[in-house]
Amino acid sequence: MEKLTICGKKRLNGTLSVQGSKNSTLPIIAAAVLCEGEIILHNCPHLTDVGAAVNILSHLGCKIRREGDTLIIDSTNIETSEISEKLMHEMRSSIVFLGALLARTGKAVLSTPGGCEIGLRPIDLHLRAMRDLGTAISEEGGKLFCTAPDGIRGREITLAFPSVGATENVLLAASLGKGRTILNNAAREPEIKNLADFLTLCGAKIYFAGEGKIIIDGVKKLHGCEFRVISDRIVAATYMAAAAVTGGEIDILNFPVNDVTPVLPQFEACGCKIVSDENRMHIKAPSRLKSMGTVRTMPYPGFPTDFQAPAMTMASVAEGTAIFIETIFESRYKHVSELKKMGANITTQGTVAVVQGVKRLTGAKVYAEDLRGGAALVLAGLAAEGKTEVYNLKHIDRGYEKIEEKLSSLGAEIEREV
Numbered sequence: 001m002e003k004l005t006i007c008g009k010k011r012l013n014g015t016l017s018v019q020g021s022k023n024s025t026l027p028i029i030a031a032a033v034l035c036e037g038e039i040i041l042h043n044c045p046h047l048t049d050v051g052a053a054v055n056i057l058s059h060l061g062c063k064i065r066r067e068g069d070t071l072i073i074d075s076t077n078i079e080t081s082e083i084s085e086k087l088m089h090e091m092r093s094s095i096v097f098l099g100a101l102l103a104r105t106g107k108a109v110l111s112t113p114g115g116c117e118i119g120l121r122p123i124d125l126h127l128r129a130m131r132d133l134g135t136a137i138s139e140e141g142g143k144l145f146c147t148a149p150d151g152i153r154g155r156e157i158t159l160a161f162p163s164v165g166a167t168e169n170v171l172l173a174a175s176l177g178k179g180r181t182i183l184n185n186a187a188r189e190p191e192i193k194n195l196a197d198f199l200t201l202c203g204a205k206i207y208f209a210g211e212g213k214i215i216i217d218g219v220k221k222l223h224g225c226e227f228r229v230i231s232d233r234i235v236a237a238t239y240m241a242a243a244a245v246t247g248g249e250i251d252i253l254n255f256p257v258n259d260v261t262p263v264l265p266q267f268e269a270c271g272c273k274i275v276s277d278e279n280r281m282h283i284k285a286p287s288r289l290k291s292m293g294t295v296r297t298m299p300y301p302g303f304p305t306d307f308q309a310p311a312m313t314m315a316s317v318a319e320g321t322a323i324f325i326e327t328i329f330e331s332r333y334k335h336v337s338e339l340k341k342m343g344a345n346i347t348t349q350g351t352v353a354v355v356q357g358v359k360r361l362t363g364a365k366v367y368a369e370d371l372r373g374g375a376a377l378v379l380a381g382l383a384a385e386g387k388t389e390v391y392n393l394k395h396i397d398r399g400y401e402k403i404e405e406k407l408s409s410l411g412a413e414i415e416r417e418v
């Protein structure tokens, strides 16, 4: 079975560059469905999730080619409004094609997305929002039949929770809708702004009115454009954590300084010294981290749930106690049992995890159960004494481009064995 083998305790040193954001690339690929004309999308990471989104686009009839980090997409012709169960199940965020297909073709037939590895991840907010915008939806045999024969109708809607995916679906649908949509309690993640910037460049009329309010004036057509996806803030923070758990000192290029702000207080509490300018950051970690205190995951600009697992590895080797409260997903502590195999002292009760830092972790065979939990195990391997083997790499490969090459370039001893 494919695995990463890590010999830990190597102090990381050097410079690396952050890949493009997965969570921006995916909805922008879905947004291509709305556009008539050529889209040139730079900084698209090489990830299995991006491959799954590209497969959906080509199934829908779009022409796509990749040149390095650039995707060139022509979606002048959309030949079907149906996405098969197999394609939908390759990636949970395939639900974001719903709004795009409805707006472009007035119809979408999709299976409900699978992959429940970090909790229930329902889609009720997406469906409620699409209904509010004039879509009729019925469910039969695990398939959603959605139609908006008169197109998407703009109106004022309020999300019960600032869901990232539901906000993206509303942006996509309403951009080609009729009239004005006012979306309240929208998600404020940087990936939302990136999607809106892309759509605006294609001719959409989107205004951020502050306080989670977005105003979208529907237009009749969107055209192609050339656009660069933002850098991945969670990957950037993960590499910072790699320096932190090894007492390392690294420089990160293409660093999304503003987007990483919500995690900087934790790094600083741990004793890391950080200097950053526009798109570069330097981090120097102490030989032993201090406690990061209490971490409560929240929608942006709060502490990101996607960085909870990597941060827990930092806390596992730090001095003192740290407390984690996971408020976004109900089942996001699957890495805990694996970290414990390596000697971490963690107790969980419901959404709370108490981490008592230990002086050393010891290498072990561990299994990634989800993407960010997998990254947490790689970090633990870097920090541990002896050899760690991380299995189930398919989860890690969904979000981290060439993780072993990036870490090796900083002096880590890490190898992929097939």
Ligand code: UD1
Residues within 6 Å of the ligand: 022, 023, 024, 026, 093, 119, 120, 121, 122, 123, 124, 125, 126, 127, 161, 162, 163, 164, 165, 166, 187, 191, 305, 306, 328, 329, 330
């Ligand atoms: C996106 C990110 C994911 C991140 C998450 C939260 C992508 C591809 N994925 O996922 O990495 O962890 O934001 O920052 O961008 N919910 C409902 N009903 C819905 C939709 C969501 O109850 O219809 C709940 C979810 O179960 C979860 C919470 O809302 O508890 C947040 O989900 P959401 O913001 O929608 O996350 P995703 O868009 O799936």
